[in-house]
Amino acid sequence: MPMTRVHARGEDVRRYIIENVEKYPTNISRVAAEHFKITRQAVNKHLQRLAEEKILGEKGKTRSRTYKLSPLVEWRGQYQIVSGLAEGDVWAKDIRPALGQLSDNAMNIWHHGFTEMFNNAIDHSSGTHIFVHLAKTAADAEMLLWDNGVGIFKKIQAAMNLLDERHAVLELAKGKFTTDPKNHSGEGIFFTSRMFDSFDILSGGVFFSHQFGEPEDWISELDKHQNGTFVWMKLFNHTARTTKKIWDQYSSGDDFTFNKTVIPVKLAKYGDDNLISRSQAKRLLARIELFKTVMLDFKEVPTIGQAFADEIFRVFAKEHPDIQLLTVNTNSEVRRMIERARAGTPTPEVGGTTS
Numbered sequence: 001m002p003m004t005r006v007h008a009r010g011e012d013v014r015r016y017i018i019e020n021v022e023k024y025p026t027n028i029s030r031v032a033a034e035h036f037k038i039t040r041q042a043v044n045k046h047l048q049r050l051a052e053e054k055i056l057g058e059k060g061k062t063r064s065r066t067y068k069l070s071p072l073v074e075w076r077g078q079y080q081i082v083s084g085l086a087e088g089d090v091w092a093k094d095i096r097p098a099l100g101q102l103s104d105n106a107m108n109i110w111h112h113g114f115t116e117m118f119n120n121a122i123d124h125s126s127g128t129h130i131f132v133h134l135a136k137t138a139a140d141a142e143m144l145l146w147d148n149g150v151g152i153f154k155k156i157q158a159a160m161n162l163l164d165e166r167h168a169v170l171e172l173a174k175g176k177f178t179t180d181p182k183n184h185s186g187e188g189i190f191f192t193s194r195m196f197d198s199f200d201i202l203s204g205g206v207f208f209s210h211q212f213g214e215p216e217d218w219i220s221e222l223d224k225h226q227n228g229t230f231v232w233m234k235l236f237n238h239t240a241r242t243t244k245k246i247w248d249q250y251s252s253g254d255d256f257t258f259n260k261t262v263i264p265v266k267l268a269k270y271g272d273d274n275l276i277s278r279s280q281a282k283r284l285l286a287r288i289e290l291f292k293t294v295m296l297d298f299k300e301v302p303t304i305g306q307a308f309a310d311e312i313f314r315v316f317a318k319e320h321p322d323i324q325l326l327t328v329n330t331n332s333e334v335r336r337m338i339e340r341a342r343a344g345t346p347t348p349e350v351g352g353t354t355s
Contacts, residue, residue, distance in 0.1 A: 009036075010046065012036070013032060013036055013038075013042075013043065013046050014046050014049070014050060016032055016035060016036070017032055017043075017046060017047065017050060017056075017067075018050070018055065018056075018069065018137075018138045018139050019139055019236075020032070021056065021067050021068065021069060021139075022068065022069060022139070025066045025067055025068055026066050028043075028047070028067055029043045029044055029047060032046075047067060050138075051067075054070050054072075055069070055070060055072070055137075055138045056068065056069060056070060057069070057070040069137035069138060069139055070137065071135050071136065071137055072100075072136050072137055072138060073098060073099070073100055073134065073135065073136035073141075074133075074134070074135050074136075075094075075098040075132075075133070075134045075135075076131070076132065076133050076134075077090075077094055077131070077132045078129060078130070078131050078132075079129065079130045079131075079132070080128065080129055081121070081122055081125070081127055081128055081129060081130060081147075085122055087114070087115040087118040087119045087122065088115060090118060091111060091114055091115055091118075094132075095110070095114050095132070095134070096110075096111070098134050098136075099134070099136065099141060100136065102141075102237060103237075103238070103239075105239065105240070105241065105242045105243075106235060106236075106237060106238070106239050108242070108243050109195045109196065109235055109239070109241065109242075109243055110141070110143075110235065112191075112192065112195065112243055113143075113192045113195060113196060113199075113233050113235075114143065114145075114233075116188035116189070116191075116192050117145050117188075117189075117192065117231050117233070118130065118132075118145060119188075120152075120188060120189070121145065121147040121149070121229070124149075124152070124155060125147040125148075125149025125150065125152075125155075125228070125229060126149045126150045126155075127147040127148040127149030127150070127228060128148060129147065129148055130145060130146070130147045131144075131145070131146045131147075132144070132145055136237075138237070139236065139237060140197070140234055140235060140236045140237055141234070141235055141237060142232065142233070142234040142235075143232070143233050143234075144230065144231070144232050145230075145231045146228055146229065146230045146231075147228050147229050148227060148228040149228050149229060150228075151165075151203040151204045151226075151227070151228060151229055152168070152201060152203045152229045153165035153166075153168040153169065153201075153203045153204050153206050153208075154168075154203070154204055155168075156168035156171055156172070160286075165203075165204050165205060165206045166206055166219060166267065167267070167268075167283065168206070169206060169208050169219045169267055170263075170264075170267035170268060170283070170284070171286070171287070172189055172190065172208065189201075190261075191246060191247065192233070193210040194210070194212070194246050194249070195212075195235075195241065195243060195246050196212065196233045196234060196235050197211070197212045197234050197235050197236055197239070198210070198211050198212070198232070198233070198234045199231075199232070199233055199234075200230075200231070200232040201229065201230065201231050201232075202226050202229075202230040203226060203228065203229040203230065204225050204226065205224075205225045205226075206219060206220075207219065207220045212241075219267060259291050259292040259293065260291060260292070260293045260294075260295075261288070261291050261293075261294055261295070262295045262297055262328075263284065263288070263294060263295070263296055263297065264297050264299065265284060265296050265297060265298050265299075265301050266298075266299065266300045266301050268280050268281075268283050268284040274302075274303055274304070274305065275301060275303075275304045275305065275308045276304070276305030276307065276308055277305065277307055277308060278307045278308065278310075278311040280308055281307070281308045281309075281311035281312050281316075282311065284296075284312070285311070285312060285316050288323070289320055289323065291323065292322070292323060292324065293323075293324045293326065294323060294324065294325055294326070295326045295327070295328055296312075296325065296326065296327050296328070297327075297328050297329055298327060298328065298329045298330045298331075298334050299328075299329040301334060302331065302333070302334075303333050303334065303337075304334055304337050304338075305337070306337060306340070306341070308337075309337040309338050309340065309341040310341045312325070312341070313325065313338050313341040313342050314341045314342060314343070317342070
């Protein structure tokens with residue numbers, strides 16, 4: 001076998017280890033050996049090389065040995081929110097150098113994500129400081145931004161006179177929301193959350209999370225309230241994703257405008273209440289006239305009421321014939337209520353249904 005092929009296979013083994021060691025910290029040797037159909041001894045040589053290069057950290061001996069990715073970069077910064085603080089200057093001076101070598105597309109995603117989130121903290125948090133923590137391994141980079149302001153969900157709740165902070169997440173999930181329409185498009189958080197492998201926000205008593213490839217966002221309520229706003233972003237260093245691909249996914253037509261959205265219907269609920277009333281439907285429908293295509297995701301929605309369905313699929317649909325309403329993840333009971341509201345006209349269904 002030519003030497004170049006030997007080197008190439010070794011690089012493949014080491015990359016596989018780097019990409020999977022966090023998933024298999026105690027048995028990465030066996031998993032890699034089975035994947036490449038080589039001996040565990042051969043894999044161990046690659047593990048030792050990665051440990052010597054400080055790419056992996058190891059703990060324990062022989063069979064009890066565990067591995068984890070070592071931070072190649074760990075950086076912290078603190079910024080006072082004062083007149084003249086600019087996200088572009090912070091990016092160029094501190095963040096881009098700290099990230100080090102990355103592909104152009106990965107660096108573009110970080111550029112977009114950092115500047116959008118940092119600018120949000122400057123313009124909207126009403127806080128005094130922004131803290132940034134960056135950690136980069138051979139596999140990925142992760143960033144935390146925290147401001148000591150009023151909290152993003154509380155701010156949206158106040159701006160829209162919402163019943164609770166959870167409904168602020170519903171507005172973020174739709175996209176095109178901003179408390180300052182004069183200076184912001186409302187697209188920053190939505191697109192940023194779709195670009196990264198994981199994107200999380202913790203504020204007040206609400207935790208918001210989006211994982212790449214998942215159509216819906218996740219929300220949970222916490223017993224302990226957190227002051228300010230925490231934003232986490234994580235991205236694989238060798239991602240093939242581009243900002244353009246994400247923009248194109250939610251745009252169509254010659255004007256390339258942001259005109260598609262996926263709305264998790266369950267976020268319109270309050271506590272354990274079922275989705276029954278017209279007021280709940282109107283909450284779900286708020287601002288969706290800004291889009292041309294709206295997909296309503298009924299995952300984890302076991303039932304809906306007649307008034308709720310009628311308000312969306314008859315009243316709203318009749319008043320907005322130019323908006324395409326699609327549904328996904330409907331069970332048989334939900335589909336029956338939708339079809340009844342549409343007076344027997346089948347609702348467009350995308351993807352599988354739940355049982």
